[in-house]
Amino acid sequence: MKTKLLIFLFALPLFVFSQNKVEKLHQTQALNCKTCHSCDIPTKENPCIKPCPRERLITIEQTPSDAPSILTIDKMKKTSDIYAPVVFSHRLHAEMADMGGGCRMCHHYNPPGEVVGCADCHELTRKRTDLSKPDLKGAYHQQCMNCHRQWSGKVECESCHAQNGSAKKTESKPKTDLAAKQVHQKVNPPELVKYDTPKANGKIVSFNHTDHVSTFSIDCEKCHSNESCNKCHAKYKPASLANRSVADKHVICANCHNTKANCSDCHKNSVVGSFNHKTRTGFDIAKNHAKLTCNRCHVEKGKFAGLKADCSICHGTWTKENFKHLITGLQLDETHADFECTDCHQDKNYANPTCKNCHEDKTYPKDKPGKLVKKSK
């Protein structure tokens, strides 16, 4: 009895400690119980842990350069095989996946810790009792075919496998050499993409890529979060957009634009050049506001229209005390520095100062009420 008690007392802190550790780890991941447990109340006797759930439980935070470059998939190898094992350019594929969904595109289950490989969950034998997931051969082929079918529409064994005892064996060699390095060349982003739409009025949608990237500073991932290789490499590219539903076609634009209304904002009858704040709205931002992000002034998300070209809306009322005229690049001389702003600036945007209030023979910008200096911030 005593020994049992001792063992219990000795084991208790261990048990509590391990519980804590698990709980902490689980808490940081914000896991849902059902992700791992199949029943409502998991107990110690029956934890009902799901076998390798195909859920978004991914912790691989590797970059393609961390990943192994070449893997030979020969775990299922048998002497009777018709085809030789695939030499899989893992890093090259990781690089491609990086442009799409990342590691999780293939590593669809990976609890914290080591990177889980396919063979860690998928059994080698097809004749098995747990039928909930495919065997290793099936898993590999399903994973590969998902993209390769889309890529080329081909399912020929020879596109990945060399035939055993065939001269074709050497063919995969150059590919593996390439795959050892990171090879994808720099992608040159387009400046302007013109879409011809089936819309009767407003056939043309001009998508100015440069504007979106530079002027509006939109992160690449905002639009290109789940890109597939065949976006660029597909043989029949124009068909891809035409086949999609109306909602699908607008899905990316709809992130920012209201695509349900105001079709004519984007659908025009001619190509529209890059965005120019002055021609579009009458307010020139190139002089003083060029470096600001849009949302500094257009505070309300998604609403751009209706902002008046009135400095006081953002800057409050300027007075001779709170405004340092120096930052405009013109240092007022002593006489002029004492004046109220409105003595010279009579319109709301302070654009065209007048001298007429005091001087009859002087005009701006020919005559200046001070000296020009280098603009300061």
Next chain:
Amino acid sequence: MAKQSRRDFLKTSAIIGSAAAGLSSSTKAAPKNVLSEDRMGVLVDTTVCIGCRKCEWACKTAHNLATDPIETYEDRTVFKEQRRPNDKALTVVNEYPNTTSDKFPINVKVQCMHCDKPACVSACIVGAFSKNENGSVIWDGDKCIGCRYCMVACPFQIPAFEFEEALKPDIKKCDFCIERTSKDKLPACVEMCPVEAITYGRREDLLKVAKDRIKNYPHRYVNRIFGEHEVGGTSWLYLSSRQFEEIAFPKLGNDPAPGVSEAIQHGIFAYFVPPVALYALLGGVMWLNKNKKNHETDTEN
């Protein structure tokens, strides 16, 4: 089951036939209850199948049927027309367009469904077909008399007749690789499939797997397992992204096919009612006509 030669069969059927003539028959053509909980099945996931047709090759090889080399099966032009299993190919793969993505056509493997309540077993008048405890429906060539009732009865039009040798009747259809499975091997097609679009296992387990897939990927599948209830359930089960009737599956009710055919067949011949009724009807018509004639001659006179 003891082997029975055709001669034996004809002898016994002659005796039974003469005996049955005097007796009212209470035959039940439905198979004995062999629907064991552990009966096997195959789940075909048409969303996974890539149409490589390796199963066709494996099937022919396992059944000693003539086949072209395996490389020739990569020819996808065969999909231009819909094919049916026949005496030279016990399983074939067909292709249907995918309405949502043209890159992923839907490929459907066709073979005997191995019904739980098979119409062929019930239609076969000599008992050459049998439903087995492992779920298979197999055919015994020694008993077959070549009547081809099975071909008519099958709701999937699977049994195929080998016409080349008319005197030695031979019905060909998928036999669930009964020889291989009795040696604890997988059916040839299941073993071959590179993507494991076809899974072999206990039918009950497969139903659970199929239901889990539908639950986990509701956008990938239509919410139906073909073969779960159709014609009383089949050993082969199918999952699909399109409605099954759109990819050339027959539109079938949930009642077992034998139930329908049996009821009609047995209804017609029960107690010789129809022949008696027919003669009674004809007799009645004659009698009426005779009366009418008599009446006419009476009025004329």
